[in-house]
Amino acid sequence: MLFDYRDTVPLSGMPPVSVEEMGDFVRRYVSEGWRLLALFGLPQSSENNAPAGLCCVLAQDSSHYLAALRTEPVQSYASMTPATPQTHLFEREIFEQWGIEPLGHPWLKSVRRIPDAAEAHARTSAEGGSLAAAPTSEPKPYAFFRIEGEEVHEVAVGPVHAGVIEPGHFRFQCHGENVMHLEIALGYQHRGIENMLLHGPLARCLPLLECAAGDTTVGHATAHCVLLERLAGCVVAPRAHRLRRVGLELERLANHTGDLGAIAGDTGFLPTASWNGRIRGDFLNTTACLCGNRFGRGLLRFGGTAYDLNADECADMLARIKAAGRDVRGAVDVMLHSQSVHERLIGTGFVSKETAQNLGLVGMPARACGLRLDARFHFPLSDLPSKDCAPRVENTGDVLARTLVRSNEIDDSLRLLESDLATLANIPALANEPAQLDASALPPHTLAVSQVEGWRGEICHVAVTGPDGGFLAYKAIDPSFHNWPGLAMALRGNQISDFPLCNKSFNLSYCGYDL
Amino acid sequence: MLRIIKERLHQKYRTLDYPNRQPALSPRYMGRPELAQVACGTCRACFAACPSGALLPTAGSEDGTPTLDMGRCTYCGACRAACPKGAFTFTGEHRMASFTREGLLVVPGQPHVQQPTPARFSMFRRSLKLRQVSAAGCNACEADCNVLTTLVFDLGRFGIDFVASPRHADGIAVTGPVSENMRLALLDTFKAVPQPRLVVAVGVCAISGGLFRDSDQCNKGVTDLLPVDLFIPGCPPNPWTILDGLTSLQK
Numbered sequence: 001m002l003f004d005y006r007d008t009v010p011l012s013g014m015p016p017v018s019v020e021e022m023g024d025f026v027r028r029y030v031s032e033g034w035r036l037l038a039l040f041g042l043p044q045s046s047e048n049n050a051p052a053g054l055c056c057v058l059a060q061d062s063s064h065y066l067a068a069l070r071t072e073p074v075q076s077y078a079s080m081t082p083a084t085p086q087t088h089l090f091e092r093e094i095f096e097q098w099g100i101e102p103l104g105h106p107w108l109k110s111v112r113r114i115p116d117a118a119e120a121h122a123r124t125s126a127e128g129g130s131l132a133a134a135p136t137s138e139p140k141p142y143a144f145f146r147i148e149g150e151e152v153h154e155v156a157v158g159p160v161h162a163g164v165i166e167p168g169h170f171r172f173q174c175h176g177e178n179v180m181h182l183e184i185a186l187g188y189q190h191r192g193i194e195n196m197l198l199h200g201p202l203a204r205c206l207p208l209l210e211c212a213a214g215d216t217t218v219g220h221a222t223a224h225c226v227l228l229e230r231l232a233g234c235v236v237a238p239r240a241h242r243l244r245r246v247g248l249e250l251e252r253l254a255n256h257t258g259d260l261g262a263i264a265g266d267t268g269f270l271p272t273a274s275w276n277g278r279i280r281g282d283f284l285n286t287t288a289c290l291c292g293n294r295f296g297r298g299l300l301r302f303g304g305t306a307y308d309l310n311a312d313e314c315a316d317m318l319a320r321i322k323a324a325g326r327d328v329r330g331a332v333d334v335m336l337h338s339q340s341v342h343e344r345l346i347g348t349g350f351v352s353k354e355t356a357q358n359l360g361l362v363g364m365p366a367r368a369c370g371l372r373l374d375a376r377f378h379f380p381l382s383d384l385p386s387k388d389c390a391p392r393v394e395n396t397g398d399v400l401a402r403t404l405v406r407s408n409e410i411d412d413s414l415r416l417l418e419s420d421l422a423t424l425a426n427i428p429a430l431a432n433e434p435a436q437l438d439a440s441a442l443p444p445h446t447l448a449v450s451q452v453e454g455w456r457g458e459i460c461h462v463a464v465t466g467p468d469g470g471f472l473a474y475k476a477i478d479p480s481f482h483n484w485p486g487l488a489m490a491l492r493g494n495q496i497s498d499f500p501l502c503n504k505s506f507n508l509s510y511c512g513y514d515l
Numbered sequence: 516m517l518r519i520i521k522e523r524l525h526q527k528y529r530t531l532d533y534p535n536r537q538p539a540l541s542p543r544y545m546g547r548p549e550l551a552q553v554a555c556g557t558c559r560a561c562f563a564a565c566p567s568g569a570l571l572p573t574a575g576s577e578d579g580t581p582t583l584d585m586g587r588c589t590y591c592g593a594c595r596a597a598c599p600k601g602a603f604t605f606t607g608e609h610r611m612a613s614f615t616r617e618g619l620l621v622v623p624g625q626p627h628v629q630q631p632t633p634a635r636f637s638m639f640r641r642s643l644k645l646r647q648v649s650a651a652g653c654n655a656c657e658a659d660c661n662v663l664t665t666l667v668f669d670l671g672r673f674g675i676d677f678v679a680s681p682r683h684a685d686g687i688a689v690t691g692p693v694s695e696n697m698r699l700a701l702l703d704t705f706k707a708v709p710q711p712r713l714v715v716a717v718g719v720c721a722i723s724g725g726l727f728r729d730s731d732q733c734n735k736g737v738t739d740l741l742p743v744d745l746f747i748p749g750c751p752p753n754p755w756t757i758l759d760g761l762t763s764l765q766k
Contacts, residue, residue: 112696114696116699117696119699120695120696120698120699123698123699159697159700160646160648160700160704162679162680163661163677163679164647164649164657164660164661164677165649165657166649166652166654166657167648167649167650167697167700187696188651188694188696188697188700189649189651189652189691189694189696189697190651190694190695190696190732191651191692191694191727191730191732191733192727192730192731192732192733193730195730195731195732196727196729196730200729203566204566204726207566207567207589207591207726208726211653211655211725211726211727211750212653213653213654214652214653214654214655214656214657214658214751215654215655215658217655271519271522271523274665274666275522275526275666277662277664277665277666278529278665278666278667280662281662281665281667281754285541288540288541288543288544289541289542289543290543291543292541292543292544292545292590292592293545293590294659294751294753295655295658295751297589297590297591297750298590298591298592307543327525327526330522330525330526331522331526333522334518334519334522337518509654510654511651511652511653511654514651
């Protein structure tokens with residue numbers, strides 16, 4: 001079923017198809033340039049152990065159209081991964097959550113069951129942890145991909161990394177210094193958010209999703225609010241749209257600034273590393289001027305925003321942004337003009353356009369490979385003008401390209417913010433309170449999708465409501481879910497010492513992946 | 516080279532002489548909460564509004580006036596918005612760390628009492644090395660710990676550092692509600708730290724599980740798993756709050 005991205009779809013309008021038809025549909029559409037936004041298990045009812053079918057949502061960036069399909073409950077089906085690699089992780093996730101087996105999947109294993117799950121469970125049982133009584137699947141060693149041969153060796157890192165960073169486990173298959181393959185095993189950050197969204201009261205969903213990935217608070221909060229507004233048919237005032245965009249662009253600025261500093265640090269170029277750490281804080285503190293929290297917690301609410309800015313506050317923010325913008329431009333230009341930095345970045349961590357397309361990469365790493373993907377332009381949240389901006393595309397697919405995309409997007413964000421704050425200062429604040437959300441206001445048996453271009457890439461939330469308007473399924477898909485396999489591919493053929501640089505240039509979320 | 520020097524002159528010296536000078540925080544910043552003593556009657560609006568269950572009935576109070584547990588509060592301000600009598604105030608005070616779990620309770624009408632630093636921390640006065648462990652933290656607390664090593668805060672000048680190996684550390688700084696999948700790694704990291712060792716819980720998730728208290732995948736923070744020496748509340752705590760907490764160990 002095809003629909004405009006702003007529309008909701010009643011489930012009665014998308015009758016179940018057979019799994020074979022869905023497979024054909026996905027293969028045909030993806031070969032025509034559509035992208036897979038989500039593929040998930042859709043239970044028949046909210047009861048425990050209700051049988052589940054598959055549900056998929058695809059998007060065509062050029063036409064702003066989405067397509068959604070669902071099937072009857074299934075036990076197994078022919079895997080779509082061999083023909084459509086974009087489905088690889090989604091199929092593994094469905095297998096883990098619902099036990100629906102994709103037959104012929106090339107690499108079927110758990111997504112969030114950690115490598116040492118068997119030992120962890122044994123220790124938990126002995127010591128009586130919170131999950132001690134929970135049933136566990138058969139303790140089997142995690143099937144890491146292995147390369148064998150003389151002079152081949154394996155490097156294992158994590159879960160606790162050397163820095164102040166989230167946990168994950170990386171396995172490098174190396175030949176001398178050269179990396180032949182990197183496997184990334186996550187799951188350590190699994191907090192069961194999606195499950196909590198289904199059970200908790202609706203009022204708790206927004207605070208939970210603000211914590212889905214801490215550095216993308218405004219991105220996930222926007223995606224959630226937009227989704228509920230589309231479901232409830234709520235119209236958001238243009239002023240609130242602008243305030244939301246201020247939050248989103250500040251988030252983009254802060255994170256791009258921090259990452260450029262981290263990239264500089266990993267090339268050994270310390271001036272930019274040192275300055276950007278401070279300038280990132282300036283942008284975060286500007287977000288705090290907006291809503292009191294440096295990460296934008298509490299900024300959004302259903303139907304609008306919780307905070308507004310008067311003319312004086314706009315002027316103050318504008319001054320802060322101009323000063324920090326000047327600082328970051330100067331700091332990054334110094335780095336980009338340095339020959340030693342260029343030498344280190346060029347050709348490192350190369351991902352081809354073809355690989356990016358096959359894996360379904362999104363956001364800034366995709367744009368660095370020459371893919372014109374940017375939800376701000378293809379699936380805009382409102383009809384606000386994006387003056388002098390367009391998706392920033394580079395074609396070399398290496399760390400340098402990802403650095404340049406970031407650097408260029410900083411310019412765009414600064415321009416957007418300056419025009420938005422100038423406009424906000426000129427319109428008087430809204431007097432009326434934003435609409436209150438009533439859970440019973442959500443229509444039953446309806447599917448809705450929201451896409452927001454977070455700083456990392458496209459955040460996609462999909463909800464399907466049950467008979468009472470409660471969520472039957474809620475999928476929050478962080479761009480990291482699409483992009484982690486891209487990092488693994490970027491490492492191939494590089495040296496192990498290139499890993500920190502590649503990692504920083506993607507800077508993916510661990511908990512956004514694990515949810 | 517000239518370009519770098521020119522830019523260096525522009526960027527200037529930015530380290531704040533903390534604690535001799537206090538940081539300027541946003542007027543909207545929500546710091547240490549205060550509760551006024553009001554007659555609540557049967558109104559329970561704040562209890563209903565709080566998304567994290569941070570309000571508890573005050574011990575010994577008949578009419579159900581709330582006590583605010585900073586160990587659970589995410590500083591969303593919902594209680595302040597819900598209270599018809601305006602009992603809740605969030606001050607601009609960033610110093611919130613406590614050596615005890617009870618020290619995080621804000622009781623109506625009771626002023627905040629400064630806690631003396633327990634004598635057992637005196638050996639960390641000149642040098643304190645911490646291994647940070649993220650146990651399902653969302654990366655906000657981690658980011659605000661990380662930022663302490665930048666030039667504004669310059670953690671190193673206090674003799675405090677985040678180090679890579681638990682063997683080099685005097686303790687661990689834990690963030691996150693401790694997912695079941697990180698439990699083993701957290702406990703093993705703690706065991707690898709030589710004694711005497713500290714546990715610092717950074718952020719409301721690490722203190723009590725925060726919003727994830729009810730999740731079947733999480734352990735309600737580190738408090739039930741390890742002996743915590745310092746609690747630093749917030750969601751996430753402001754970097755100045757963390758810095759104040761860590762330096763309070765050295766007094």
